[in-house]
Amino acid sequence: MPEGPELHLASRFINTVCKNVVFSGRVLKSEVSKNDPVNWCASTYTISSTCRGKELKVTLDDTTNAVAYSGKAKTKTPVSTKKRLDIVFRFGMSGQFQFTPVKNMHKHAHLNFFTKASNKPQMVLSFVDPRRFGSWTCSGDWDAGRGPCVLLEYDKFRENVLQNLTKPAFKKPICEVLLNQKYFNGIGNYLRAEILYRAGVPPFVSASSVLELLEQTGAKNDKKTKLEKPDLLVLCNTVPSEVLGLGGPWYDVDATPETKTAFGRWLQCYYNPDMRNLVDHNGRTIWFKGEAGPLAPKGGKSRKMDGKRKRKMETANADSTSKKQKKLVVKTEEESNTKPRILAKSKQISQKTKKFRITRNSVKKCINTTSRSNLARSKNVQCKQPRRKTRLAKAAMK
Numbered sequence: 001m002p003e004g005p006e007l008h009l010a011s012r013f014i015n016t017v018c019k020n021v022v023f024s025g026r027v028l029k030s031e032v033s034k035n036d037p038v039n040w041c042a043s044t045y046t047i048s049s050t051c052r053g054k055e056l057k058v059t060l061d062d063t064t065n066a067v068a069y070s071g072k073a074k075t076k077t078p079v080s081t082k083k084r085l086d087i088v089f090r091f092g093m094s095g096q097f098q099f100t101p102v103k104n105m106h107k108h109a110h111l112n113f114f115t116k117a118s119n120k121p122q123m124v125l126s127f128v129d130p131r132r133f134g135s136w137t138c139s140g141d142w143d144a145g146r147g148p149c150v151l152l153e154y155d156k157f158r159e160n161v162l163q164n165l166t167k168p169a170f171k172k173p174i175c176e177v178l179l180n181q182k183y184f185n186g187i188g189n190y191l192r193a194e195i196l197y198r199a200g201v202p203p204f205v206s207a208s209s210v211l212e213l214l215e216q217t218g219a220k221n222d223k224k225t226k227l228e229k230p231d232l233l234v235l236c237n238t239v240p241s242e243v244l245g246l247g248g249p250w251y252d253v254d255a256t257p258e259t260k261t262a263f264g265r266w267l268q269c270y271y272n273p274d275m276r277n278l279v280d281h282n283g284r285t286i287w288f289k290g291e292a293g294p295l296a297p298k299g300g301k302s303r304k305m306d307g308k309r310k311r312k313m314e315t316a317n318a319d320s321t322s323k324k325q326k327k328l329v330v331k332t333e334e335e336s337n338t339k340p341r342i343l344a345k346s347k348q349i350s351q352k353t354k355k356f357r358i359t360r361n362s363v364k365k366c367i368n369t370t371s372r373s374n375l376a377r378s379k380n381v382q383c384k385q386p387r388r389k390t391r392l393a394k395a396a397m398k
Contacts, residue, residue: 001092002091005244008244010096014047014097015049024044025117027112032132033132038085044063047059047061052153053148060086060087063082087140088137088139088143089134090134090135092132092134093134094130095133099123105124108129110129113125146182147182147184151237151244161211162215162233165207171207172207173205174203175192175196176280178191178207191240197287206295214231269288272287276288276289278292278301278302279302285303
């Protein structure tokens with residue numbers, strides 16, 4: 001699932017590919033998407049992007065030279081009629097942006113911005129969402145219910161958390177509070193596991209008991225200060241920053257194995273088979289090491305990990321891909337050589353089955369004949385026995 005770092009990388013990607021590129025025409029929505037259509041049409045416009053936590057904003061700026069005049073005839077003043085539209089995206093489970101030629105547009109592209117038709121090849125910026133949990137709004141404002149960004153607004157983020165520790169939300173387990181976007185905007189499931197693991201904090205202890213220590217010790221918002229234990233709020237900024245430094249689109253369905261292995265090697269706790277996992281009170285799985293904590297769910301359930309699929313991020317490398325290619329070549333050569341052998345074996349098997357059927361039928365016939373003869377003998381015995389008894393009885397009478 002894309003989290004704060006992934007959305008920041010997507011914003012960088014949009015600003016890079018759309019620099020000095022002119023777009024034109026309508027913004028087309030797919031028929032499958034349930035999101036609202038974007039009412040925008042301009043002969044020429046540009047695209048830029050900004051990001052805040054788990055939200056990404058795409059700005060459309062009209063670049064036409066249309067000018068209107070206001071006031072009386074003698075004192076008319078030119079007024080620009082250029083339009084501007086802000087679209088705020090939330091990526092859901094699989095959202096991403098792609099910039100491709102129109103003929104190679106992704107089949108799961110649900111909102112599309114086209115360059116001018118005169119450009120060859122004509123390109124399209126697409127919001128791609130295979131699982132269709134993503135959404136967009138044309139309000140132009142960030143969600144008021146989300147707090148400051150852990151990456152770009154660290155000072156405001158820290159202040160917002162420490163000033164609200166007395167609220168009921170912080171009585172919940174720290175692993176669940178870290179997913180509350182009102183205070184930790186940009187933190188998701190894999191980031192919370194990595195942050196708690198590096199901080200050495202059990203996932204199911206109350207958030208207030210952990211964060212009040214930062215307030216009591218007077219830990220400043222200086223990320224360079226070294227403490228005995230890493231400051232959890234500092235880790236909320238430095239851990240996502242490490243992900244940004246990797247610079248790879250791991251959430252992309254078309255990502256190469258190299259980009260996935262870089263992220264897999266970076267992970268220390270999340271989806272690690274050496275770690276424990278439990279389902280929290282919200283149904284989300286948390287990975288951790290050691291004790292769970294006093295607020296762990298009663299009868300907590302752990303989920304089986306699909307190790308073969310997830311551990312490929314850590315174990316796959318260039319050598320494995322080359323080995324697979326060699327195996328495929330060897331298999332094709334072996335298959336071509338083994339086809340006549342397989343045919344010969346199939347003929348032998350068919351002949352054996354015929355013989356088996358013949359012997360089986362003969363055995364059945366023998367069994368039937370013997371059973372019939374035995375039945376006949378038993379009938380004869382039963383018929384003769386009463387006759388013998390009558391003769392003996394008659395002799396005794398005489």
